[in-house]
Amino acid sequence: EAQVTQNPRYLITVTGKKLTVTCSQNMNHEYMSWYRQDPGLGLRQIYYSMNVEVTDKGDVPEGYKVSRKEKRNFPLILESPSPNQTSLYFCASSLGQVVANEQFFGPGTRLTVL
Amino acid sequence: AQSVTQLGSHVSVSEGALVLLRCNYSSSVPPYLFWYVQYPNQGLQLLLKYTSAATLVKGINGFEAEFKKSETSFHLTKPSAHMSDAAEYFCAVTQGYGGATNKLIFGTGTLLAVQP
Numbered sequence: 001e002a003q004v005t006q007n008p009r010y011l012i013t014v015t016g017k018k019l020t021v022t023c024s025q026n027m028n029h030e031y032m033s034w035y036r037q038d039p040g041l042g043l044r045q046i047y048y049s050m051n052v053e054v055t056d057k058g059d060v061p062e063g064y065k066v067s068r069k070e071k072r073n074f075p076l077i078l079e080s081p082s083p084n085q086t087s088l089y090f091c092a093s094s095l096g097q098v099v100a101n102e103q104f105f106g107p108g109t110r111l112t113v114l
Numbered sequence: 115a116q117s118v119t120q121l122g123s124h125v126s127v128s129e130g131a132l133v134l135l136r137c138n139y140s141s142s143v144p145p146y147l148f149w150y151v152q153y154p155n156q157g158l159q160l161l162l163k164y165t166s167a168a169t170l171v172k173g174i175n176g177f178e179a180e181f182k183k184s185e186t187s188f189h190l191t192k193p194s195a196h197m198s199d200a201a202e203y204f205c206a207v208t209q210g211y212g213g214a215t216n217k218l219i220f221g222t223g224t225l226l227a228v229q230p
Contacts, residue, residue, distance in 0.1 A: 004157070033217070040123070042204060042220035043158075058217060090157060103218060105150075105157035 002027045004106035006091050012112045013081055021076045021109045023091030030096050032074040033103070036060065037088040046089075049074055081113040116141045116207050120221035128229050133177075133192040135224045137205030140186065146208040147188045148218065149179055153201045161203075164188060175199070200228045 004025045013019055025032065033048040035058075045058030049068040063085055065077040074093075078085060091106040121136040139145055146165050150158040162173025169181040175198075179190045188205060202225045206218040 035218075035220075040222055042222040043218070044220070045217050048217060092158075102160045102163065105159070107157045108155075 002104070004091055004093055004104050006089075006106040006109050008109060009107060010110050012114065014114050015082055016080050019078050019081060019111075021078075021089060021091075021111070023074045023076065023106060024072050025074075025091075025093040025104070026072065027093060027095070027104065028071065029093035029104075030071070031101075031103075032068065032091065032093045033058070034064070034066065034074070034076050035090045035092065037090060037108075043090065046076070081111075083113050085111065086113050087111060116145065116219050118205050118207050118219055118221040120203075120205050120224050122224055123222065124225050124227070126227040126229060127195045129197055130194050133190070133195045133199065133226065135190040135203050135205075135226065137179075137188045137190065137221060138186050139188060139205075139207045141207060147179075147181065148206045148208075149173065149177070149188075149190050150204045150206060150220075151201050152204065152223075158204065161190070195226075195228045197228050197230065200226055202226070 007022045030051045034046040035043040037043045044060050046064050047058050047066040049055040052071050055066050089109045092103040094101045094103040117140045119138045148163045149161040151161050152158050161177050162171045164171050164181045172178045177192045179188050181188050202223045204223050205221040
């Protein structure tokens with residue numbers, strides 16, 4: 001089954017404790033992206049990657065890192081999480097760089113930083 | 115910069131009634147427009163998309179949307195609401211044009227409630 005998976009689905013952590021949220025897709029998509037969803041703000045892009053070893057900042061990159069060493073994986077790293085990073089996070093992928101291509105979303109990771 | 119405005123953060127309809135969710139966009143170039151649906155505790159699922167072909171776009175689950183350039187709108191409609199349509203709906207526009215980043219600019223979402 002074609003899908004985007006994220007782990008963990010739920011995470012409660014404390015300020016400053018490094019964490020990684022994994023994202024994997026099995027559709028051989030070049031483009032991958034991370035969004036955060038906050039009430040009243042919709043979804044905002046954090047980082048994106050057009051292909052292996054090619055990443056760039058989105059609209060809200062502060063406090064986050066990403067890497068793209070393999071085509072299927074795009075982990076999101078919070079080196080020193082803070083309470084304002086409490087949010088619902090979504091990973092997405094799409095085929096190529098054509099803007100009309102559908103983006104497939106993972107199920108989301110709900111992060112709480114205390 | 116492109117943007118999307120969704121009027122009405124909460125919409126409530128009766129089962130069987132017309133569903134109308136409003137979306138207006140701002141874009142200096144021809145846009146690509148999308149409607150996504152998010153069911154509780156799930157990721158986003160594409161309902162339909164406009165990619166400069168037909169202005170009336172039909173999607174899944176009986177939804178459709180009409181691109182109106184003169185009104186810069188892309189409202190989502192469904193003739194008869196079903197209880198299973200209760201969800202949050204997001205309108206989105208792509209940023210850039212030709213070789214762009216695939217970044218979706220989302221509206222703030224509309225939560226649809228369907229009353230029995």
